[in-house]
Amino acid sequence: MIDQRFDPKAHEQRIYQRWEESGCFRPSMDTSAEPYAIMIPPPNVTGSLHMGHALNNTVQDILCRFERMRGKNVRWQPGMDHAGIATQMVVERQLAASGGNQDRRSMGRDTFIEKVWEWKEESGGTILNQLKRLGASCDWENTKFTLDEDMNKAVNKVFVDLYNEGLIYRAKRLVNWDPHFQTAISNLEVENKEVDGHMWHFKYPLAGGETYTYVEKDEDGNVTLEETRDYISIATTRPETMLGDGAVAVHPSDERYAPIVGKLCEIPVGPKEHRRLIPIITDEYPDPDFGSGAVKITGAHDFNDYQVAKRGGIPMYALMDEKGFMRADGEAYAAVAEVAQRIAEGKEDFDEAKIAAMNLVPDQYRGMERFEARKAVVADITAEGNGVMIADSKWKPEEGDEVPAQGRDDTPPMIPLVENKKIMQPFGDRSGVVIEPMLTDQWFVDAETLAKPAIEAVRSGATKFVPENWDRTYYNWMENIEPWCISRQLWWGHRIPVWYGPANDANGEWSAVQSFCAPTEKEALIAAEANYSGSIRLTTLDEAKRKNFFDTETDEVLLYQDEDVLDTWFSSGLWPFSTQGWPEQTDGLKTFYPGAALVTAFDIIFFWVARMMMLGIKFMDGEVPFKDVYIHAIVRDENGKKMSKSEGNVIDPVDLIDGIEADALVAKRTTGLRQPEKAPQVEKATRKRYPNGFDAYGADALRFTLAAMATKGRDINLSVERVAGYRNFGTKLWNATRFAQMNEAKFGVSIAPQSLELSVNKWIVSELYKCTAAVSEAIEDYRFNDAASAAYHFTWDVLCDWYLELSKPILNGDDAEAKNETQAVLGWVLEQTFVALHPFMPFITEVLWEQTAERSDFLMQQTWPGLNGSFDDEKAGEELDWVLKTISQIRSVRSDVNVPAGAKVPVSLVGANDETGRRVAAHRDVIMRMARLDKLDMADAAPAGSVKTVVDEATVVLEIADLIDAGEEVARLDKQLGKLGGEITGLEKRLGNEAFVAKAPAEVVAEQRERLAELQGTRDKLSVAREQLAAL
């Protein structure tokens, strides 16, 4: 006999270990079985399980367990992502916290990376163990880490192949630069946030004191402002970048500025004797209706300006170093400014290298942090009076603008120096610092070329999104894809497999560089050897630069490897095939590529799904990496708020599994907050919301909750009450099994549905098959909520509430044969229920399986019910429907007329046909028991004053005249008659409509006719009962 209660803590880890040790998670590699593969979205090695992971992996586990039970050869490929920035950050922080004065740079690259590996071995990957707590049936023996040697081999091959095809290239481009981590990042890693900012308005004086007539007109062409100006008005949110302006641009159609296009204006900052002049040019980019219509062009520090500068041949002057400080290198400002001046006036040609070396930051700003520099620039301009009050007829003050007094009433309106303004600012998603566009040399993937077949694969249906409307999001992104910046100035990651050496060794001129792209250092050396006459030595960037690629002492050509590493998503993008052994043609690769499904949240469609599609199709002969992409919802808290630490509403899945006391929960939520000042608020909210912490609900309850809520919507609002409810569901199943054991149900024995005698047994077996068919269909269609609720409904409402009750009289009765059959069916149906629930609740079902019979195998290895045939006894179904209906009706009437629950009442059936008579005979015991009757007979007429209800053709008569009030009973019947009348009228109206009868499908019409007849029959019988009663 099983325990009184299921204790998840006592079993979950034990069961998991048994599964793992028995190799249950391994693919069968049965060649006759259909392969089924799911690639786990590799969690970050630094990660720990959150609710999103819990949902993601529950879904995958349901699919895998289900398909495994259906006999497929299943590989759920687990692993982790080395997560470049995140991991490097964690280890760097740890180094800082450990108090030593060692930081990454002082330590050196090799030592640091060693440290990271050490950290990884010790503390990395807790998330994989947490996945095990959830019950994830991954093929752990094939666990991969994106930075493993075999992964690296795949990465290098992909890189080299793409390089050789020209699909990977190195170029100087404006990229998103993270000044904190001092690396480039892709635009996906940039988060644009709206912040309070300012817009400054400055006058750029025309060169030589020139003037022009500035005219503004309204829509009808009436002049609203006309004045003589000796300047052009420029607005900017980033004054410090003025120092790098290369031009001022206006729209070609903008008549206001037509007189001064082609002239020069002065950047109103820097030492007066060396103010730079820049040309006023035309470009399509400026919007004449925004601001003054004139835009300063700073090609090296703004993405839009970059495009303008490229089009117009405007020099792009880089102003900042990699930490986001104003440059302090190079020649003094005065000399550089003169060169820049000649370039601006077209008196001198320029080339990229020369421009890059020029530091146009005036001496007084050099070395300043960028936001300090901004303040200084603004202060300096303001001090000179070049910033104040520019006339603009279109400008209207907004709330919060600091408008100097004299500006208010002036006509036309005067723009103040500073406008307060909400501006969108880019932040690094990891560092949280403001991203700086920077001109740097980076490696790029030609994503546009790779995207084409990837788009086509979705269009053709080779890969399907579920729900399908996500394909729009995918197309949207893929069709506008930009070159993918894949180089990162980090240490932790796949080093770029490119080595640099001198371009020629002809006459000791080592100015140019040539690169050797090869999958290994060895092959790079071989390639280099073929290129150079002398001997070659590998060295670092530093030495190679210092010695200009040639060691004169040893007479060696110097070669060094690119210092950068690859974007983490580059290696994740290979996941579907790199994990299966590619480039070797392994069994795993042949069997498990393409995968069946990819399960993920929408937030990494671009990061990951798109990249896997592009790279998979490219390297696997045009075959897509997976057939279905199931996009699941984002888990939020019970009120639909995003779970966040500072809100204090993060629910840790492990806490729901293991339970946690209120104090511990509070402690957990308040420590390590990014904003520690929020701690009291978090504590208060937590105590209010969860005064008792969480019970230990167990993994099954959590999984079932997530499955039940996994609809095709976008958000899941997770409530702990719901988890409790599904824990109760487990308890219900557990107790049903206890009941079966107490009644000596036969477990571990199969039955032959065809040879069953009792209709109640035929019925429950039919119901079981209906349930498992519904569950199968729903899972195949990724409708996990439907699957879960079908299983839930069968178990609780059908099996427990009805079948168990119906079986009681038989199990306690004297009919040995009937009892035998029922014991067998009860045990078997329960076992099949375990099977059907197993994908959702693997632990409790496995424990029940284990403890109900001597078993030589695991539940998780059983065959999905329904696989070996089906069974549907319609006759038994109708019969039991009648039994259930009869019992329910009697119970309902009893309750309506307040018959005490304990009282037994005599019932007779009037007007029953032979079939009903037969059914009554067969089920008299159980009906009497469940409806609490002391008599159930057939009768020709009802005694006066009794209470009546109608089931099909028969009137059910409760002979309790003395217990009830005739008036109340008439009222009760009237209420029912009223309800019936409404429904009947509706049906009659519909059926009276000729158009309906003519046009609606025949079966719908027939159905409604039947329904009408039935309702009319019921009404007639109830009317008779009412009249009889009223006549008393």
Place this chain on the structure above:
RNA sequence: GGUCGAUUAGCUCAGUGGUAGAGCACUGCAUUGACAUUGCAGGGGUCACUAGUUCGAACCUAGUAUCGACCACCA
């Protein structure tokens, strides 16, 4: 600005053309019986609004209102 979505019971949400559903909450009754983490019975909805298509609309179409997500943005 572009794209996707939401609006159904007190709450959280299912429901893609044919009798409006679930869980929780609520009301009444029931406790030696597998289970109070329970059972039985019940109350509660103008399916946001407007117009259309249709024999028939929560569902399809168009529009309106409110809320949300993602992407791109004006210096």
